[in-house]
Amino acid sequence: MSKILCHELSPPLISLVSVVILRILPKDPQNDFAKRGDTRSKMLKVTKAGYHGIILPELGIGLDYSGTKAEHIFISHAHADHVPRNKKLSVYATPPTAKLMKLRGFGGEVKPLEFKQTLETDTAKITLYPAGHILGSAMTFVESYLGNLLYTGDYRTPSAPATEGFELPDAVIDTFITEATFSLPIYKWKPEEELAEQIRNFATRNLEDGYTPIFTAYNLGKAQELMYILKELNHPMQIHGAGFKLCSVYEDFGFPLGDYETYQRENCEGKILITPVSALGNGFASNVKKKRIAYCSGWAANESRQTQLAVDELIPLSDHLDFFELIDLCKKLHPKKILITHTPNPKVVQHYLDELGIVSGFLDLEAGDHE
Secondary structure, eight states: EEEEEEEOOOOOEEEEESSSSSEEEOOSTTOGGGGGSOOOOOOOEEEEEEEEEEEEEEEEEEEESSSSSSSSOOOOOOOTSSSOTTOOOEEEEEEHHHHHHHHHHHOOOEEEEOOOOEEEEEEEEEEEEBSSSSOOOOOEEEETTTTEEEOSSOOOOOOOOOOBBBBBOOOOEEEEEESSOOTTTTTOOOOOOHHHHHHHHHHHHHHTTEEEEEEOOOOHHHHHHHHHHHHOOOOOOEEEEHHHHHHHHHHTTOOOOOSSEOOOGHHHHHHHHEGGGGGGTTTTTTTOOEEEEESSSSGSSSSSSHHHTTOSSOOOSSSSHHHHHHHHHHHHHHHHHEEEEEEEHHHHHHHHHHHHOOOEOOOOOOSSOOO
């Protein structure tokens, strides 16, 4: 059984039991979370499930989960590494994510849950908060008799353009599950407007010089972010076909993307082009002799990428938070425990968290290639 609460929840009451143990009390006296036995020495169990999913077995909740052992499954966003591989599941997601999942082939039921609208089950209250990663991306906040948990999915703070922003719950976080894609100190992003100017200048400069500017970006999120930035130039854009079909969802949810059409090989010259980097090796714009390519990714902070990919400019535009933003957020939240996901360098992050006196662990989830 579950029901949706349309009001915002107040922060949980916290009572100190001993020097090191907290007991989480229910916010609603009518809620029976606290009647399930003495939980003072317990922490919520978090289990890796499959390649990229998480399950909270005591609560029957799955997070970006593809299995059948959870009664309620919440999807953070519509990138392939977070959408269930079992296409027949019934899941919850924000309305934009629901539309994007359907356009990308998900055949199951997607029950829409708005940001800050609370779903109450027999064991927990679940609320989605804006994650600032792509349109519809959400962090999942779970309140239960075993404490409060926040699962970020992929996220960006400050938020990426063409998203609903970034917002944290106004509550104590006991367990924080965070991605750490850019988990080395070499990853520190430029201010948003500085990156936007670099993007627009690359397009303008090359068009004036008679070159066709090409921006590399994955089809969902980064492509639309570039379009949202470039629309101010009032110049025609063409986008890879797989990305084009997703643009209408952005328009429907209030993010205009400018003058654009799907990529057409025969008349793409002189337009601003946006495509995944992989398509460049498969004939994309191969007929255009005068072109210049900008690689747009957080990985562009590594200058060796320019030689590796044979591109003309590196633009470190990311839909994930940088290393220092990650550490600062962990310091701000200071939960009882942090579980790190989606990183090849968990020990680096854990070293910094140790310095802050925060207990941490690593959940080895499969990361997607969409940055």
